[in-house]
Amino acid sequence: MRYRILFGMILAGFLGAALAADKIETVAETCNGCHGANGVSENPSVPSISGQHEFYLKKTLLDWKRGVRHSDTMESMIKDYSEAQIAELAAFYAIKPWTPVAQKVDPKLVALGREASRRCAGCHGVTGASHDGETPKLNGQWAEYVEMDALKFREGNVPVSDQRMIKAVKKMSVEELKAIAAYYASQGN
Ligand code: HEC
Ligand code: HEC
Numbered sequence: 001m002r003y004r005i006l007f008g009m010i011l012a013g014f015l016g017a018a019l020a021a022d023k024i025e026t027v028a029e030t031c032n033g034c035h036g037a038n039g040v041s042e043n044p045s046v047p048s049i050s051g052q053h054e055f056y057l058k059k060t061l062l063d064w065k066r067g068v069r070h071s072d073t074m075e076s077m078i079k080d081y082s083e084a085q086i087a088e089l090a091a092f093y094a095i096k097p098w099t100p101v102a103q104k105v106d107p108k109l110v111a112l113g114r115e116a117s118r119r120c121a122g123c124h125g126v127t128g129a130s131h132d133g134e135t136p137k138l139n140g141q142w143a144e145y146v147e148m149d150a151l152k153f154r155e156g157n158v159p160v161s162d163q164r165m166i167k168a169v170k171k172m173s174v175e176e177l178k179a180i181a182a183y184y185a186s187q188g189n
Pocket of ligand 2: 060
């Protein structure tokens with residue numbers, strides 16, 4: 001798994017120089033080096049981005065570019081891209097189908113998570129398939145990634161920008177967040 005990320009990083013550096021003139025499909029090949037073919041990830045620590053809401057994709061990438069959200073991997077990389085390219089990338093991925101990934105989850109955790117996720121359903125939807133265009137889809141997203149990201153909002157040790165999310169997640173225990181991640185991971189379209 002780690003090698004994939006390393007490979008992507010090398011690829012990202014390699015293609016960086018030619019960025020400005022590249023077509024969006026070519027730029028996206030760099031992204032797919034980590035995010036998987038067509039943006040459907042095969043790596044539990046890297047989120048699928050294909051079919052995610054355009055608003056959320058764009059906001060997240062801009063948050064990193066402006067340094068108001070933290071990611072070891074994405075933050076420095078996205079600085080090489082212009083705001084226009086970021087908008088184009090968000091639109092490019094958003095029109096693709098959202099593809100929940102099949103993954104192993106513990107049925108007991110899933111049952112716990114289903115209960116606990118009631119606190120999240122108002123925004124993320126009952127199965128995580130949010131339809132408001134703003135809240136990220138979580139159904140069939142990698143459990144490992146969702147848990148890790150939810151903890152970032154809960155612990156507040158790195159910059160995150162959404163105050164409502166911080167409030168919602170702070171009410172939950174670490175165990176509940178792990179269970180919710182497993183529940184969403186088990187959900188299809
Ligand atoms: C070197 C590997 C790598 C490359 C290349 C890469 N990403 Fe990422 N990306 C990641 C990882 C790892 C995460 C999770 C990081 C985190 O949240 O800290 C991530 C997260 C994201 C997210 C957040 C998704 C969500 O659900 O919150 C978006 C959007 C994204 N990347 C888009 C892109 C785009 C567009 C490109 C190409 C310009 C790209 N990435 C290139 C590794 C990569
Ligand atoms: C008031 C609406 C709201 C509630 C309630 C809410 N969320 Fe969120 N959530 C959001 C928004 C909006 C974002 C995007 C935040 C951003 O742009 O930084 C988000 C982002 C996330 C992310 C990051 C997704 C990704 O792809 O990186 C996770 C994980 C998450 N929420 C989990 C939860 C969990 C678990 C709960 C319940 C305990 C919850 N949320 C409750 C609105 C909400």
